[in-house]
Amino acid sequence: MQLIFEKGAPGRHLSLLPPCDVPEVAPQRPRTEPLELPELSENELTRHYSALCKRVHGVNDGFYPLGSCTMKYNPKINEELAALPGFTQVHPLQPEETVQGCLEVYAQTEALLNEITGMDAMTFQPAAGAHGEFTGLLLIKAYHRHRGDTERTKIIVPDSAHGTNPASAVMAGFTVVNVPSGPDGCVDVEALAAAVGPDTAGLMLTNPNTVGIFDKNILEITRIIHEAGGLCYYDGANLNAVMGLVRPGDMGFDVIHLNLHKTFSTPHGGGGPGSGAVGCKAFLAPYLPGPVVRREGGGFRFAAPEHSIGRVKDFYGNFTVVVKALVYLLTLGKEGIPEAAENAVLNANYMMARLREKYAMAYDQLCMHEFVMSLENLKEETGVSAMDIAKGLLDNGIHPPTMYFPLIVHEALMVEPTETESKETLDEACEVFLRLWEQAHTDPQALHDAPVTTPVRRLDEVEAARHPVLRYAGA
């Protein structure tokens, strides 16, 4: 498909602005290069973007069992209310008394999420999960420093963790200590006990973990860290499995981040904007980024935490994303929140039970909201890899599971159906998975060649990396 720069004609434009009604002023040292932007009519423009949108696959287009990403349905009422002019037309630096509704959105959402997670205070400034991790780790750093404990320079991360965990720890100035997982995919408690010491700043953990198992030793794990003088950080990527049922705060975690764009139904937008809200226990609240929203008298105001690490972003966060999460929280409420978690776990176990017939499970036990299959044996037998199965799914209108993650499982496919899919959808998807397994044995070449129905076939990533073409270079 042509690039937008290859369409239109010089001089073509939309009629957008009236003539300037004041004397025109020009800078003394003006731009000298031509401004190379598309020159199209409105009709051409909308056709171009319509064509692009037809080459995008969203949750609205079909089943999206992308492990660790919680691709649940994104309710339309969220979008409608977040688009109200009373939210979108508000300048972030308006006087506090003119933005009481915005402040209350933050205050209400904070109260609901604190209750769900067992935390005492929250910031919505982080724009995404990784940004939240960075923020949470800085809270840990500031806490130790404030106590005069400068020796705590290490963050413990299990080898099953998301790549953001170690990357965030390094950005926050820590060194990373990797601890191995046990045969059940959970933290090896003995290895953990051996790894902690006076240099332990904290532990980062996802629970349920990245193989979809709730770590039954969680209380012992957080106790080991606390006894060593460290703090416990909860990566909220998998909260959807347990929200309303178990609280990270009760597991012994001191600071958490949530992905409102996963667990709380705000859309991913093709990779953002998200919201990586960070919650913490009361003793860490003085370190939160400022400003935070506080209730005062009958209204709300901004306040600066006493020992704040400083802001991690301009203004207050991805505000309209938070509006969407609030709409979701108010809709589901006390019963709906745990109901969602229960059905996420039910759906995952159902799919696992059906697929177990053919596919090898990396951890063959009941799972939480997601499960990991290992296609190592299938690949050995037939040459068909996890990648091939994933590409075969594309030809069947299904977004593939997360591939090759976690790193501790070979030929991994991580499946997370979410609670918003019906049994019929799950059954259809299972049929497709099982059919592809058969096809791997009868016609492996067809799967090596997949996909064939998509706008392009498999793309050469090596070429892209070796000879980077990162912008349109002109006709």
Next chain:
Amino acid sequence: MGSYVPNTPSQRQAMLETIGVRTVEDLFASVPREMLVGDGLKLPVGRSELEVRRAVSALAERNKVYRTVLRGAGAYRHFIPAVVKSVVSREELVTAYTPYQAEISQGLLQAIFEYQTMICSLTGMDVSNASVYDGGTAAAEALTMCRDRKRAKAYVSACADPQVVETMRTYCFGSGMELILVPEKEGRTDQEALRSLLGEDAACFYLQQPNYYGNIEEAAAIGEIVHGAGAKYIMGVNPIACAVLESPAACGADIAVGEGQPLGLDLSFGGPYLGFMAATKAMFRKLPGRIVGQTHDAEGKVGYVLTLTAREQHIRREKASSNICSNQALCAFTAGVYLSAMGPQGLRQAAVQSMSKAHYLAEELGKIGLPRIHGGEFFHEFVTACPKTEAVLRALDENGILGGLPVEGGILWCATELVSRQELDRAVSIVKEVL
């Protein structure tokens, strides 16, 4: 209560049977009993769509929406063509994940490739990434790009947006880079101070253009000072101003960053916005975050993929150049649609009209006793002295006008192409009444 769970009780029962357990509780057997909250959560009961609509609309109504906005300071209300929202509200786009599965994500990947090209065109730089969270984090990430073993000090103009500076400080608290402010002199970066401050350990200097006070800096001359000291030159620029001001590339910038909100994004109480980041060829491998590249498919057809991923956290883990994962993809898409709709003529008009209206406002305010406190050129923001700041802003507020932002020394005003001469005249006459 509201629910998005489609399965009926009988379907759930059938599923439990397939799994081989009796109840849903059995699925949670691995969770220690004592940890379950049971009925203990203090949450309100769920509500119907109509009830939620009422409750949240009431919150929106408690905010004041001004007819006229004369305040910027990092967030700007510009004209947004109707076509922008029509395109970016398409649900396949809104509900898609990051385009890891390239074959079914060509639309998104191509749009980001086009966005990258437009950012390169605006800034004159060689390579753009696919966006970061906002202008502040873009500036903070740029400092890290410049660090090496011998050079770990980041110098930042005191005339940069204070929020951006604070964000950079927080990132430096993480990375251990030292941040040093280069002082202001009469509303602009003190070039003599800059020259004497930059030493052999200077990694970079960050200049905001136009600066926080709206003043246009001598960016090319400053670039020469920075490069003379062997440091990297980062420019934080307003993307609309790029249409008429000397480009960062022409000023010698190694990295150009900025807040992309003026490119078709609503004010939205501060977010979501997007940070754009572009660099020279020499530095592009240090860019954080996602980058889209062109390639070919198995049949030789042109296509797009996320590329150069060896920089990124999911491959490199603790050795990654940044932890960024999700960025602001939909906002970058929006900026691309905005720039395509405006085109070179429209964007230049938006820039020229913003600058011209700000100058008109400055002149009219000057006539009634609110003179600019700085000399020299400015773009679409400027600071005036004001004897009665509070009374002036209150009077404007009562007339549906958001006046400039109170800052040290007076008021920081802003005008864009969105305000008419009539609105400006009205604002000035209201101010005159108060004085």
